[in-house]
Amino acid sequence: MAQKLIYTNHVAQELDRLVEAIAPSNIVVIVDSNTKSFVLPRMQAESEAIAKASVIEVAPGDANKNLESLSSIWKQMQEAGCNRLSLVINLGGGMVTDMGAFAASTFKRGVKFINVPTTLLAAVDASVGGKTGINYNGLKNEIGVFNEADAVIISSTFFNTLNDQEKLSGYGEMIKHALLSSKEEYESLLKHDVTNIDPDKMLELIKSSVAVKEKIVTEDPREKGLRKALNLGHTVGHAFEELSIERKSPIPHGYAVVFGIVCELILASKKAGFPNAEVTRFASYIKDTYGVFPFTCKEYDRLIALMHHDKKNKNSDEINFSLLEAPGTIVLDCVASDDEIKEAFDLYRELSGE
Amino acid sequence: MAQKLIYTNHVAQELDRLVEAIAPSNIVVIVDSNTKSFVLPRMQAESEAIAKASVIEVAPGDANKNLESLSSIWKQMQEAGCNRLSLVINLGGGMVTDMGAFAASTFKRGVKFINVPTTLLAAVDASVGGKTGINYNGLKNEIGVFNEADAVIISSTFFNTLNDQEKLSGYGEMIKHALLSSKEEYESLLKHDVTNIDPDKMLELIKSSVAVKEKIVTEDPREKGLRKALNLGHTVGHAFEELSIERKSPIPHGYAVVFGIVCELILASKKAGFPNAEVTRFASYIKDTYGVFPFTCKEYDRLIALMHHDKKNKNSDEINFSLLEAPGTIVLDCVASDDEIKEAFDLYRELSGE
Numbered sequence: 001m002a003q004k005l006i007y008t009n010h011v012a013q014e015l016d017r018l019v020e021a022i023a024p025s026n027i028v029v030i031v032d033s034n035t036k037s038f039v040l041p042r043m044q045a046e047s048e049a050i051a052k053a054s055v056i057e058v059a060p061g062d063a064n065k066n067l068e069s070l071s072s073i074w075k076q077m078q079e080a081g082c083n084r085l086s087l088v089i090n091l092g093g094g095m096v097t098d099m100g101a102f103a104a105s106t107f108k109r110g111v112k113f114i115n116v117p118t119t120l121l122a123a124v125d126a127s128v129g130g131k132t133g134i135n136y137n138g139l140k141n142e143i144g145v146f147n148e149a150d151a152v153i154i155s156s157t158f159f160n161t162l163n164d165q166e167k168l169s170g171y172g173e174m175i176k177h178a179l180l181s182s183k184e185e186y187e188s189l190l191k192h193d194v195t196n197i198d199p200d201k202m203l204e205l206i207k208s209s210v211a212v213k214e215k216i217v218t219e220d221p222r223e224k225g226l227r228k229a230l231n232l233g234h235t236v237g238h239a240f241e242e243l244s245i246e247r248k249s250p251i252p253h254g255y256a257v258v259f260g261i262v263c264e265l266i267l268a269s270k271k272a273g274f275p276n277a278e279v280t281r282f283a284s285y286i287k288d289t290y291g292v293f294p295f296t297c298k299e300y301d302r303l304i305a306l307m308h309h310d311k312k313n314k315n316s317d318e319i320n321f322s323l324l325e326a327p328g329t330i331v332l333d334c335v336a337s338d339d340e341i342k343e344a345f346d347l348y349r350e351l352s353g354e
Numbered sequence: 355m356a357q358k359l360i361y362t363n364h365v366a367q368e369l370d371r372l373v374e375a376i377a378p379s380n381i382v383v384i385v386d387s388n389t390k391s392f393v394l395p396r397m398q399a400e401s402e403a404i405a406k407a408s409v410i411e412v413a414p415g416d417a418n419k420n421l422e423s424l425s426s427i428w429k430q431m432q433e434a435g436c437n438r439l440s441l442v443i444n445l446g447g448g449m450v451t452d453m454g455a456f457a458a459s460t461f462k463r464g465v466k467f468i469n470v471p472t473t474l475l476a477a478v479d480a481s482v483g484g485k486t487g488i489n490y491n492g493l494k495n496e497i498g499v500f501n502e503a504d505a506v507i508i509s510s511t512f513f514n515t516l517n518d519q520e521k522l523s524g525y526g527e528m529i530k531h532a533l534l535s536s537k538e539e540y541e542s543l544l545k546h547d548v549t550n551i552d553p554d555k556m557l558e559l560i561k562s563s564v565a566v567k568e569k570i571v572t573e574d575p576r577e578k579g580l581r582k583a584l585n586l587g588h589t590v591g592h593a594f595e596e597l598s599i600e601r602k603s604p605i606p607h608g609y610a611v612v613f614g615i616v617c618e619l620i621l622a623s624k625k626a627g628f629p630n631a632e633v634t635r636f637a638s639y640i641k642d643t644y645g646v647f648p649f650t651c652k653e654y655d656r657l658i659a660l661m662h663h664d665k666k667n668k669n670s671d672e673i674n675f676s677l678l679e680a681p682g683t684i685v686l687d688c689v690a691s692d693d694e695i696k697e698a699f700d701l702y703r704e705l706s707g708e
Contacts, residue, residue: 071421075491106460109487109498110576133463137432144463145499222464 004151011155012046019049024087027053030100032060035092038161054080065095073103088113094126101132105147115149118158120170129217156202164195172254177212182328229322229330233261239306259293266344268323272331283351292352358505365509366400373403378441381407384454386414389446392515408434419449427457442467448480455486459501469503472512474524478563483571510556518549526608531566536682583676583684587615593660613647620698622677626685637705646706
């Protein structure tokens with residue numbers, strides 16, 4: 001991967017060093033209202049680069065990762081006098097890094113940007129790998145480009161502002177990476193209590209986790225093949241996430257992913273030889289740690305319709321999955337019929353004790 | 355250059371061959387109201403790919419190369435069921451190829467696209483070289499990305515729908531390419547009457563002209579150095595173009611460029627050793643062929659302010675030019691003071707007989 005990943009708990013120091021090397025004509029820092037309150041003041045005190053940066057604030061939450069917010073970023077970049085030699089620093093969760101990176105990638109056909117993820121979810125997933133973009137007309141990440149940050153500063157120092165749910169959400173993507181990597185990584189991850197890990201140990205775990213994604217993205221930056229492995233859990237997970245939004249009680253992304261992984265491991269046990277006993281054990285771990293996603297058989301059709309809309313499906317009459325034969329052994333492009341998916345839903349609900 | 359440039363006067367045939375090789379899941383063709391009336395019906399009759407494509411129409415003219423039109427393209431791509439394996443064909447002038455290419459480059463983080471320029475200006479300039487984008491908040495090409503078309507089909511068959519002014523406008527960029535290339539190319543170009551060249555000869559001239567741009571863009575796709583040579587005539591030219599818009603009587607882009615070249619050759623004679631006699635000869639050719647851009651000394655400050663806003667200037671307190679020492683000998687990053695530019699304006703007006 002061309003981008004520079006820097007793991008550190010001395011963020012301000014590393015950031016200032018990077019900015020000095022880049023020597024931009026001016027700097028803007030993009031924050032949402034949360035990071036503006038909880039992270040920016042500290043960074044302004046500690047980092048020379050952030051202290052002199054123009055601040056661009058966006059409203060928080062995935063619902064605001066839209067064209068209106070993007071356009072307001074562009075306008076404020078103009079007002080701040082940005083040119084091709086400007087630098088954008090994205091300081092926030094995945095919503096800020098996705099949209100801020102897209103704004104930087106398109107302003108005057110691209111200026112440099114550095115991601116400083118402030119949530120566990122963004123640190124292990126969104127901020128790394130070059131996917132940028134916004135939601136559009138009801139579809140997630142519909143508009144964007146592939147473009148890697150000049151650097152990503154990954155740290156665990158901001159996580160004291162996160163609640164347990166936010167930590168578990170990020171840990172969901174780490175569990176996914178571990179499953180894609182090896183039995184050892186996966187076994188090891190299930191032993192930790194993410195709500196109570198010290199920052200240095202956490203940084204070490206993040207580093208191993210991002211290395212899994214990094215390896216895959218380096219081989220296939222544009223998602224033509226192997227990168228689809230990173231969709232593990234996301235085909236079903238996105239449908240759960242969308243349904244939860246339709247019900248007006250949205251679940252965190254990483255929760256949707258782990259619930260999705262359970263369903264997709266059930267499918268994998270049927271279609272790719274993933275061991276049954278391991279499915280049961282994993283489902284029980286997830287239930288104990290994350291709870292379950294409750295739904296009835298009346299909602300199966302809606303869930304399947306949502307999956308058909310998922311952009312990863314080439315044709316709308318089949319649903320594609322990245323499945324596992326075992327932890328670390330990936331089988332891409334498995335097609336499942338609607339009936340097979342419904343059968344997996346039945347089993348998921350049974351394992352959930354619904 | 356990664357993109358495939360195809361020179362042909364059998365457009366439909368070549369296009370169908372390309373589309374067959376790409377085998378897209380579906381096709382959209384982007385046109386403006388002009389190409390919809392004058393070019394699309396013929397292409398629908400001759401090309402299988404165009405016949406089955408969904409048509410997306412945008413309002414014509416640079417004023418409509420904006421976020422609203424872009425958003426309407428994205429929406430219509432969704433409605434047409436586009437996914438990552440869709441193909442976009444941009445059928446039009448530079449406005450359609452710039453904006454259509456940007457829409458394709460950002461829809462689901464990028465789908466394939468083919469440019470089919472229908473004007474001489476787009477054939478020799480806009481459609482080739484990977485610059486995509488829209489105007490934003492009063493600034494030209496403020497938002498966009500560098501992304502090359504999968505193929506560009508360059509032909510002269512559509513030019514019978516162009517008037518003399520449109521032909522001369524395109525020829526302006528060809529004159530620029532010739533000046534960047536060599537004394538021979540430049541001498542040869544001044545001999546033709548562009549309003550009256552047969553299509554096959556025209557195609558041959560375009561091919562030589564695009565080769566000049568191609569060579570430069572291949573060396574420096576992101577405009578970090580040599581590509582700035584292609585700005586010859588554009589620093590002053592853009593200011594003329596903007597002023598003409600403010601006066602509510604816009605001049606065609608290629609006219610602004612050749613008037614800009616005259617001014618920049620005057621500067622070059624002072625700062626880079628371009629021969630005085632050649633400036634006089636060139637100015638006289640341009641005056642006979644294109645007329646002159648009339649302005650008074652009261653407008654000098656406005657023109658210079660417009661140049662300071664030009665995005666190619668790193669710092670707003672100096673103005674950068676790509677100048678010539680001789681035809682084919684380029685001197686990048688020449689800085690001129692406001693007084694030197696005003697002196698060049700004086701001489702331009704003198705040579706123009708104003």
